[in-house]
Amino acid sequence: MSDPxxxxxxxxxxxxxxxxxxxxxxxxxxxxxxxxxxxLDGYNVVSLFIVALKGVSLCF
Known part of the structure; x- marks a missing residue:
């Protein structure tokens, strides 16, 4: 298992x-x-939604 x-x-x-x-x-x-x-402008927003769809909770 990977680190958090x-x-x-x-x-x-x-x-x-x-x-x-x-x-x-x-x-x-x-x-x-x-x-x-x-x-925020240094991160690929598409990747953010992919991560969110994999069950990771995001808090802004």
Whole structure:
């Protein structure tokens, strides 16, 4: 079984959401989760829906 993974996507104009996303990422790493923190425009939205259809819960 693979390690748990977390994808944190953010959209930010002022940097506040970006800072929060990276803070969440650091907290996840401390809990031994594999984590990726990316801006929304750096992620393929089609992939996001494919993941969602495979039963992964997403929270925005």
């Amino acid at each position: 993974a977390l994808l944190v996507l953010y959209g930010s104009q002022t940097g506040t959401a970006q800072d929060t996303a990276h803070r969440i990422g650091r907290q996840a790493q401390r809990r031994h989760l594999k984590v990726r923190v990316l801006p």
